Amino acid sequence: MALMSVAEALSLVAGPVEPLAEEWVPVAAAAGRVLARDLLANRSQPPADMSAMDGYAVRAADIVETPSRLRVIGESAAGRPFAGAVGPGECTRIFTGAVLPEGTDTVVIQENTARDGDLMTTTAPTAALRNVRKAGCDFAKGAPGLSAGHRITARDMMLAAAMDHAEIPVARRPRVALVQTGDELVMPGRGTGADSEIVVSNSFGLAALARAAGAEVMDLGVVRDDLAAIRAAIRQAMDGGVDILVSSGGASVGDHDLMAPALKAEQVELEVHKIALRPGKPLMFGRRGALRVLGLPGNPVSSHVCGMLFLAPLIRALQGETAPTYRTVPARLGCDMPANDWRMDFMRATLSDDGAGGLLATPLPVQDSSLLSVLAAADALLVRDADAPAASAGTPCQVILFQD
Ligand code: AMP
Numbered sequence: 001m002a003l004m005s006v007a008e009a010l011s012l013v014a015g016p017v018e019p020l021a022e023e024w025v026p027v028a029a030a031a032g033r034v035l036a037r038d039l040l041a042n043r044s045q046p047p048a049d050m051s052a053m054d055g056y057a058v059r060a061a062d063i064v065e066t067p068s069r070l071r072v073i074g075e076s077a078a079g080r081p082f083a084g085a086v087g088p089g090e091c092t093r094i095f096t097g098a099v100l101p102e103g104t105d106t107v108v109i110q111e112n113t114a115r116d117g118d119l120m121t122t123t124a125p126t127a128a129l130r131n132v133r134k135a136g137c138d139f140a141k142g143a144p145g146l147s148a149g150h151r152i153t154a155r156d157m158m159l160a161a162a163m164d165h166a167e168i169p170v171a172r173r174p175r176v177a178l179v180q181t182g183d184e185l186v187m188p189g190r191g192t193g194a195d196s197e198i199v200v201s202n203s204f205g206l207a208a209l210a211r212a213a214g215a216e217v218m219d220l221g222v223v224r225d226d227l228a229a230i231r232a233a234i235r236q237a238m239d240g241g242v243d244i245l246v247s248s249g250g251a252s253v254g255d256h257d258l259m260a261p262a263l264k265a266e267q268v269e270l271e272v273h274k275i276a277l278r279p280g281k282p283l284m285f286g287r288r289g290a291l292r293v294l295g296l297p298g299n300p301v302s303s304h305v306c307g308m309l310f311l312a313p314l315i316r317a318l319q320g321e322t323a324p325t326y327r328t329v330p331a332r333l334g335c336d337m338p339a340n341d342w343r344m345d346f347m348r349a350t351l352s353d354d355g356a357g358g359l360l361a362t363p364l365p366v367q368d369s370s371l372l373s374v375l376a377a378a379d380a381l382l383v384r385d386a387d388a389p390a391a392s393a394g395t396p397c398q399v400i401l402f403q404d
């Protein structure tokens with residue numbers, strides 16, 4: 001039987017999902033959060049016509065000739081506007097960011113003037129309407145600034161603040177619980193040194209991926225290869241209001257691979273079980289009520305690649321982010337590649353400059369899914385479609401960049 005494709009599995013895991021409830025956060029704490037509603041400007045920017053330079057606010061009709069001589073009747077500075085109106089033959093001193101006094105429409109820069117008492121003389125021509133930032137030229141009150149589903153960047157925080165939002169509505173952070181299954185597993189620094197022990201690595205990568213995608217992460221620690229213990233961890237997640245339980249290990253079909261039986265016993269309905277993917281074939285995804293469970297293979301590279309391909313997009317989708325799937329960028333093959341088999345492949349690859357402003361992706365020589373040293377040395381995952389034909393060096397390809 002043909003296994004489910006990566007695209008189909010991804011649409012089941014992170015396809016259209018109902019975003020989590022919204023909450024309001026101070027704009028200073030909004031970095032990386034996903035907007036729950038469109039954000040409109042609460043005021044115009046600039047709120048009035050303002051000077052872009054230091055100089056003199058004038059009526060354009062008064063400075064057609066050079067030189068022109070005008071009487072200085074006051075000053076407009078940032079935050080301290082000129083109270084009166086400027087009539088023909090008059091002007092005011094003005095500074096950057098100050099409101100243009102009533103009656104004026106142009107700013108003559110200081111460098112193009114001479115001053116003598118309360119008289120100002122222009123020394124070079126200035127076009128009408130120059131050096132003025134028109135009211136609303138950045139954004140007008142009521143105009144759409146940022147859209148629902150958009151992930152807030154540092155620049156967006158500046159825009160939201162300038163639009164006069166002290167707090168903004170974002171999707172609640174998905175709660176992710178991690179559990180590592182395996183009788184051989186010990187936490188770093190906690191082992192006895194026995195050769196049969198393996199030090200946990202998966203949870204560290206998955207926690208970092210999940211946090212970067214916007215999740216709140218709790219680590220349920222290591223659970224033995226014991227049906228009752230694994231079932232208890234699933235119930236703990238359910239009772240604890242977890243949105244996504246991520247397990248690693250025990251996902252295959254060996255005698256000690258108990259994830260599928262434990263999920264079945266806890267009535268978690270599996271929608272995905274085994275996909276045509278390398279690394280990560282034994283991936284599981286299921287739901288019970290509001291709880292989603294992602295059962296990842298134990299091999300560290302498989303667990304991390306599946307975290308990038310499925311967990312991060314699911315976390316993003318739950319926050320209502322638009323286009324939440326993994327992102328590829330174009331590159332070209334750095335070496336000849338043999339034809340691929342029926343499993344879509346995500347190969348650990350290094351990137352180099354192709355000499356023409358593009359990227360060359362070259363797979364590392366050993367691709368075994370247990371090799372953390374290779375994963376750490378890679379710059380990207382080189383994507384090879386299922387049944388891709390042999391391709392020679394220089395052929396266009398797609399890569400997924402590590403975002404950390
Ligand atoms: P499993 O999927 O349980 O068959 O595990 C496959 C391989 O991954 C085994 O060699 C495990 O020791 C290893 N492994 C399982 N879980 C982890 C983990 N959390 N961290 C590091 N290695 C693991």
Ligand code: MG
Nearest residue numbers: 182249250298
């Ligand atoms: Mg195991």
